[in-house]
Amino acid sequence: MSAHFTLTVLQQPAGHKQPMHHHDEEEVFFALQGRPTIIWECAGETVKRQLDKWDMVYNPPRQVHGIINENNEDCFFQVMLGNPTPERPKYLDPQLRRLQAADRPDDEIRAND
Numbered sequence: 001m002s003a004h005f006t007l008t009v010l011q012q013p014a015g016h017k018q019p020m021h022h023h024d025e026e027e028v029f030f031a032l033q034g035r036p037t038i039i040w041e042c043a044g045e046t047v048k049r050q051l052d053k054w055d056m057v058y059n060p061p062r063q064v065h066g067i068i069n070e071n072n073e074d075c076f077f078q079v080m081l082g083n084p085t086p087e088r089p090k091y092l093d094p095q096l097r098r099l100q101a102a103d104r105p106d107d108e109i110r111a112n113d
Contacts, residue, residue, distance in 0.1 A: 034075030
């Protein structure tokens with residue numbers, strides 16, 4: 001594990017929509033397979049962009065975003081967060097925030113490190 005970042009590969013099923021969220025860390029991801037659509041909220045506007053294979057996206061810390069797979073095949077992308085032990089995403093949806101607050105595995109993991 002790096003002392004500076006976390007690197008993972010994520011699979012997003014066909015038709016899946018990731019809720020709008022942000023991270024305290026900067027985030028970079030590369031489209032490896034499929035054509036995911038990235039959604040950003042910026043200054044009250046929503047911006048969408050469909051990625052092609054090998055496209056890269058950079059999200060600065062706290063940039064609100066989500067990912068939709070509007071295709072009939074799974075998408076795979078590599079995600080790098082600028083923290084070796086990032087916390088879970090911060091969701092905008094109040095119900096998701098309540099559910100996340102009720103379940104705090106981040107605190108348990110850090111207590112056992």
